[in-house]
Every structure is written in C-alpha cells, then in structure tokens.
Amino acid sequence: MTLVDAPAAAAPGMPVFAAPPAPAVRFAGDRRAYWRLLIRGAALLAVTLGIYRFWFATDVRRFLWSNTEVAGETLEYTGTALELLIGFLIAIALLVPLYLGFFVVALNLGAIGQLSSVLGFPILAFLGQFAVYRARRYRLTRTIYRGVRCHQGGSALRFAVCAMFWWTLILLTLGLAYPFAQARLERFKMRHTFYGDLRGRFEGSGFRLFLRGLPMWLLVVGPLAFALFYAIVAVDWDKVTEAASSGGSGSEILSQIEALSPNLYSAIVISIVAVAVSITMATVLFPVFQAMILRWWLSGLRFGALTLRSQLRTGQIYGAYLRFLGYGLLFAIAVSIAAGIAYFALNVVLSAAGKPELSEIANAVTGVGFYVVAMLGYSTIYQGTVKLSLWRCGVESIELEGLAALEAVKADGTPSSALGEGLADALNVGGI
Numbered sequence: 001m002t003l004v005d006a007p008a009a010a011a012p013g014m015p016v017f018a019a020p021p022a023p024a025v026r027f028a029g030d031r032r033a034y035w036r037l038l039i040r041g042a043a044l045l046a047v048t049l050g051i052y053r054f055w056f057a058t059d060v061r062r063f064l065w066s067n068t069e070v071a072g073e074t075l076e077y078t079g080t081a082l083e084l085l086i087g088f089l090i091a092i093a094l095l096v097p098l099y100l101g102f103f104v105v106a107l108n109l110g111a112i113g114q115l116s117s118v119l120g121f122p123i124l125a126f127l128g129q130f131a132v133y134r135a136r137r138y139r140l141t142r143t144i145y146r147g148v149r150c151h152q153g154g155s156a157l158r159f160a161v162c163a164m165f166w167w168t169l170i171l172l173t174l175g176l177a178y179p180f181a182q183a184r185l186e187r188f189k190m191r192h193t194f195y196g197d198l199r200g201r202f203e204g205s206g207f208r209l210f211l212r213g214l215p216m217w218l219l220v221v222g223p224l225a226f227a228l229f230y231a232i233v234a235v236d237w238d239k240v241t242e243a244a245s246s247g248g249s250g251s252e253i254l255s256q257i258e259a260l261s262p263n264l265y266s267a268i269v270i271s272i273v274a275v276a277v278s279i280t281m282a283t284v285l286f287p288v289f290q291a292m293i294l295r296w297w298l299s300g301l302r303f304g305a306l307t308l309r310s311q312l313r314t315g316q317i318y319g320a321y322l323r324f325l326g327y328g329l330l331f332a333i334a335v336s337i338a339a340g341i342a343y344f345a346l347n348v349v350l351s352a353a354g355k356p357e358l359s360e361i362a363n364a365v366t367g368v369g370f371y372v373v374a375m376l377g378y379s380t381i382y383q384g385t386v387k388l389s390l391w392r393c394g395v396e397s398i399e400l401e402g403l404a405a406l407e408a409v410k411a412d413g414t415p416s417s418a419l420g421e422g423l424a425d426a427l428n429v430g431g432i
Contacts, residue, residue, distance in 0.1 A: 026069050064432065137156075156420070287318045294312055
C-alpha cells in the first residue's frame with residue numbers, strides 16, 4: 001500500500017478506506033466559460049444577421065466534446081464552420097427549386113395546385129428525416145476518441161421511409177406508437193453506427209418504454225378523450241346543425257340550439273377545462289418525459305461488450321427548467337424596462353427636434369431590434385440552462401461495463417460530407 005492509498009497519519013489498527021474511484025464518464029466543462037461562449041455567439045449572430053451560426057455551432061460542439069471524458073480521455077470534434085457553411089449553401093441550392101416548384105404549381109393549376117400544397121408538407125417531412133440521418137453521419141465522422149474515428153453507414157433514404165411510416169402511426173394512435181417507433185429507429189441507427197471497427201447496437205425495449213410512459217399519456221390525452229366522448233354521446237349534433245341552418249338572428253339560433261340540445265354548453269365547458277388540464281399536465285410532465293427518454297436511450301446503447309447504464313434523476317431535469325424559467329423571467333423584466341426607456345427617449349428626442357412624424361418609424365425599428373434581442377436572449381438562456389444540463393446530467397449519469405472492449409478497436413471509416421448537416425439546418429431539424 002502506497003502513501004497515496006493510505007494517509008501516513010492513520011493510527012495502527014484503524015480501518016483504512018480507499019478513495020472512491022473516479023467515474024468512468026464525466027463532464028469537466030466550466031459553466032461560466034460556456035455562458036461566455038453563448039453570449040459572445042449571440043452577439044455575433046445579431047451583428048452578422050445569423051451568418052455566424054456555423055461558427056457558433058462549431059464552438060459549442062468543440063466545448064461539449066472536449067469537456068466530455070470517457071475513462072480519463074476526452075472526445076474530439078474535428079468539424080469546421082466552413083464545412084457547415086458549404087453544406088448549407090448546397091442544401092439551399094437544392095431546396096430553392098423545390099420551393100419554387102410548389103409556388104408555381106399552387107399559382108397556376110387550381111385544385112392541383114392546392115393538392116400540391118398539401119403534399120408539400122409530407123415531402124418536406126421526408127426530406128427532414130433524410131437530413132436528420134445524414135447530419136448524424138456527419139457529426140459521428142467528426143467525433144474522435146483515442147485517435148479512432150466514429151462513423152455511420154446505412155441508407156438515409158431507407159431511414160426516412162421507416163421514420164415516415166412510424167410518425168404516421170404515431171399520429172394515428174395519438175402518440176401511443178411513439179415508444180415502439182423510437183426503439184425501432186434507434187435500432188436502425190445504432191446497427192449502422194461504429195466506433196472504429198466496433199459495431200454498435202441498441203437494446204432498449206419499446207414495450208418497457210410504453211409501460212413507463214402510459215400513465216403520462218393518460219394524464220395528458222385522457223381529459224381530451226373524455227371531452228370528445230362526452231361531446232359525441234351527450235350532444236345531438238343533427239339538431240344543432242338543423243338549428244344553425246334554420247336562419248334568424250344569432251340570439252334566435254342560440255335559443256333554438258339550447259332548446260334542442262341542452263348539453264351543448266356543458267360539452268363546451270368540459271372541452272375548455274379538458275384542454276386547460278391537458279396543457280397543464282403536458283407542461284408539468286415534460287421534464288419527467290424528457291428524463292425518462294434520455295435515461296432509456298442511454299441505457300440501451302451498446303458497443304460490442306461495452307454496456308451503458310444511466311442513473312439519471314428526474315429532479316435534475318426539473319432543476320434545469322426551473323433555472324430557465326427564473327433566468328427567463330429576469331431577462332423579460334430587464335428587456336421590458338430597456339424597451340420602455342428606449343421608446344420614451346426616442347419620442348422625447350424626436351419631439352424636441354420637431355420631427356414627431358418619424359416616431360412611428362423609430363418605434364418600429366426599435367421594436368424589431370428588441371424582438372431580435374429577446375429571441376437571441378431566450379435561446380442563449382435555454383442553451384445555458386436546459387441544453388447544457390441535459391448534456392452534463394446525461395453524461396455524468398452513465399455507468400460503463402466492459403471498457404476493455406475499447407482496447408482492441410482498430411481505426412476505420414472516413415469523414416462524411418456536410419450536405420446532410422446543411423440540409424438539416426435549412427429545414428430547421430438540426431441538433432447539437
């Protein structure tokens with residue numbers, strides 16, 4: 001036993017307790033440094049009218065990757081802002097003709113044009129899923145650990161088809177198919193994910209996630225389902241339609257409806273209450289849902305014999321959202337005070353200069369400026385509280401088994417193009 005293992009001052013016969021082992025995965029990033037990065041990025045986004053976002057995204061990824069340690073060694077992100085910019089420009093060049101085609105068809109072909117507008121949404125949704133898969137491939141091929149690159153194979157077109165099928169089922173089942181969709185899509189992604197020559201896989205159970213999420217689904221969707229059932233059973237809609245089409249003044253129509261179907265007003269009240277309850281439950285339970293999904297996803301990841309387990313606590317996610325609400329409230333107060341002072345000062349100055357007619361223009365410009373500041377501010381606060389906490393808490397909740405599997409990994413894979421990342425950015429489906 002060395003001096004490091006036991007203090008020299010330990011008394012003879014006294015039990016010596018070894019220091020607890022360092023966690024296999026930890027996040028070493030400084031929160032204040034991350035806030036400085038976010039504030040600088042928000043300021044440059046405003047000055048450059050959003051062009052800086054490629055450099056901003058690269059800085060954020062480098063900070064998160066380089067401060068995430070696995071078995072004492074950090075991840076490395078090798079992507080560049082120029083790659084993201086070029087990928088975005090190529091994606092825009094591909095999307096502009098598509099948008100123009102939708103616009104021209106909608107103008108010139110009457111009913112066919114209206115149908116094309118309806119079909120435009122699923123087409124863009126399909127492209128969005130295609131972009132999500134290709135963007136993930138780009139980020140993986142720019143992620144290096146111990147000098148070995150991660151990479152991803154598989155067909156993005158096939159993934160997009162599968163994703164559209166599952167999202168259709170999610171809509172038809174009012175969300176009940178979501179756990180099974182997540183399990184199937186994660187299996188597809190992880191089956192084609194590699195760390196060097198070590199293949200990944202996903203073992204999370206969709207049925208287990210379904211059972212865990214079912215109580216939350218009942219609390220959110222249950223009130224709406226009850227209100228719909230009551231409206232169908234208790235209200236005579238044929239008589240309501242007959243009264244509405246009978247003509248007369250508004251008060252006469254309402255009187256006829258009340259006489260023919262007295263349960264209509266109670267159905268309306270129940271529907272309003274149900275919507276309020278559902279929105280409240282969805283807001284309160286969203287952190288629980290997010291923590292459950294993140295814990296389930298992390299615990300299902302595998303790379304060969306390497307097994308991940310997550311002990312993420314729901315209270316950590318609640319804390320992140322409470323910080324966001326607190327900082328957001330303080331920021332809203334500060335912006336409101338600053339906006340009021342600016343409006344008052346502008347009106348006083350313009351009135352003193354004898355140009356009151358310019359006050360409307362000045363107020364409009366000031367309003368746009370404060371709107372931009374507010375949006376960038378809330379985005380910065382959200383990233384500094386919720387997004388960072390999700391990353392930090394998720395990373396620090398991981399327990400690893402079978403780390404020896406990483407010792408025999410051989411380098412494999414090549415960098416992927418940034419087109420998928422640019423397409424995801426253009427379609428607003430990108431992520432960290």
